[in-house]
Amino acid sequence: MRLALLGGGGFRVPLVYGALLGDRAEGRVTEVVLYDVDAGRLAAVARVLADQAAGVPDAPAVRVTTDLDEALRGADFVFSAIRVGGLAGRAADERIALAEGVLGQETVGAGGIAYGLRTVPVAVEIARRTARLAPDAWVINFTNPAGLVTEAMAAVLGDRVIGICDSPVGLGRRVARVLGADPGSAFADYAGLNHLGWLRGLRVGGRDVLPGLLADPALLGSFEEGRLFGPEWLRSLGAIPNEYLHYYYFNRETVAAYRSAERTRGAFLHEQQDRFYAAMGRPGGAPALETWDRTRAEREATYMAHNREASGAGERDAADLEESGGYERVALALMRAVARDERATLILNVRNRGTLPSLDDEAVVEVPCLVDANGAHPVSVSPLTGHAAALVGAVKAVEREVLAAAESGDRERAVSAFALHPLVDSVTVARRLVDAYTAAHPGLAYLRR
Template sequence: MSEHLKVVVIGGGSSYTPELIEGLIMNYNEFPVTELWLVDIPAGEEKLTIVGQLARRMVEKAKLPMAVHLTTDRREALAGADFVTTQIRVGLLQARIWDETIPLQYGVIGQETTGPGGMMKALRTIPALLDICKDMEELCPDAWMLNFTNPAGMVTEAILKYTNIKTIGLCNSPISVYKWLQKLYDVPVEKMYAEFVGLNHLHWVTRIIVDGQSRLEELLGSGEAYTASNVPQLEWHPGFIRSLGAIPSYYLKYFYLQKEMLNNQQSASAQEGTRAEVVKRLEDELFELYKDPELSAKPSQLEKRGGAYYSEAAVRLMKSLYNDTRDIQTVNVRNQGILDFLPADACIEVNCVVTKQGPIPLPVSVIPEAVKGMIHAVKSYERLAIDAAVTGDRGLALQALAHHPLVPSVNVAAPMLDEMLEKNKAFVPRFFES
């Protein structure tokens, strides 16, 4: 890679961007970005300008020779890029509100990355990302694409299947496990190891080593679990966790505590609105703060947004690829036989050694027998949904939805799918071609 280091952020007008800028500034010595391009669509230009000006003030305050460019011309930005990160939301927060509210009307969990809402997000998002990849194949074929856009595992699998772009899927959830362990044990992160098994937003932690000692048994017995501000804080059944022998991701509450989570969503929706509506209010507050010409640092309110540590994960991955550090990170990559009950080209979320040539997935030492069926079922849904997104085939979309563990009946899936597609007509045109 050249000494001229160009990073492009697609979805640069996102409220998350200041966190990424902070990460780039803090890691400048090991990852000296000379050109940073923030890209957004014309509808996001106002937010792009606000975030971009804050980014420039942050870089100026740090006295770094990093040029910050703002543009709505994606192709101009991508030419000669070394790294491209994506954090886009096709249909903006309004589409997320539909993803969360329409399923609730059918008595089904409404969530933006799993279930019917997650599928609609995938149907809108995958074609948009494949278009970006087409530009990259022409303008920066050797660049790495780090994909944060949800549903991250599905989007990454689609890119790996349908393009030649080097891509890695990323989520802030694994890094929050380490933050949780640091709080519990007060030990530096270098002295910890957690093994992850599963898919994006569907993983289990099956080994935890802290300072050379296994701590999993102790944690399973304590009822301790890591969580996130954007997922309802329901407790796990202690006997269930102990006999499972693994700590589930907080996203697994949608599966294991389906009834309780649905009740929680329905009452929250009636009181304060869906999570999307809460986020919309939070975003409005953040952008008011970002506008302040005196502000030249990431405001603490950003932590409440639900994507804490995202920049830490992103910058750490770019830095490791750039410097060939060969450290271990939890990312979304091709299975390549790691989980022997899934296809080789399926995208999984596991620990990898990060090299200049890309991440090398590590074998997993423990896969609880009880979780294999759920991983397989959700992966089957994901693969059907990916192909539906690319082809616009309603039959495939219905099969995907009907086979999702969170959907109780085909007779619920069919009308719900029709209503969701109709609402999203502007963003899923393939489903409306004759």
């Protein structure tokens, strides 16, 4: 089975390959084609993968290409993990937003809108070429903003594109662990959009054990989300939010922490990865896998550091660092379920199909799905209510403005996307953001007055 990995020069690709190396079952991936626009980054990642494969019998063969069509032809699965504009673009997104006093995170608020506006046209073109060159392939979308990009690609590929994220998996795992339950057998009643969802229940043997956690302040304060949001707020919500909701519930504190920081997350990663790729490009350079693993450990330890600083949450748990990543395991489980009809229940980004009554059928939502040879099928969950339903509706309306702007090139639809977002809420600021982002990113030149 052949896997095409778009964005194959990306830093987290070895996580995916490591998961593939551990799959020894019949029907596994035997060939990986890495595609990227940057040949130097491809060569660097190929070095790391070669070190990973050393001594592993029948390791999946790896080849690299800068030709998208070549990568897609003959693919059974396509992983889309592109970053339009690179980390330099992410750093610019953050800097421009913070200059206006609003959040610039890559998937949330102004930064997420800017990233979506320049990514959607590229993702749609990938979907069209996949439909033409690999019509039977399943596309698994890693590209952020994952829900928005998946919805854009679904307009071309329908249900053959599925979005994944490791945040809900990590949340469910942490809650199950603190309650002494097996994460693999517990059912998470989770719903929302990508990076905007809530765990409302955790069923173990048919019994919801989440109320017991919410009633115990000591337990609530013993894991990542409890420290991040505070036990009192979690009890008020009656649910455990996805960690990215910290940007909403503690927006002022987080923006203040970002603005006072020496550098933003994007700037840190840009600098860090530049060092890594430079080291990989030097003749007789550093040992590839060891250098990558050391760089990855630093990256994971500093994840959401500004949020933890703003909330006083402290350092990440050692268990979370040891189990970092996660999206590659979700992707492997998804591939197994589809390719071998090994049924699995996974939290995925798929078309709504009536799962959340407040949204239309075509809206991509993040909910538990039953996955089999026919794809991912959302399962019934309790409906979103109150502020959660309102917030999801507001953010989905923003996503639809982004999609409309990307399709039409209408600059005013882009302004609307920024202005309507709860973390921007100013038409004046929205216009200045569109001006600044179009000046910074050549990929937004398609927006016209």
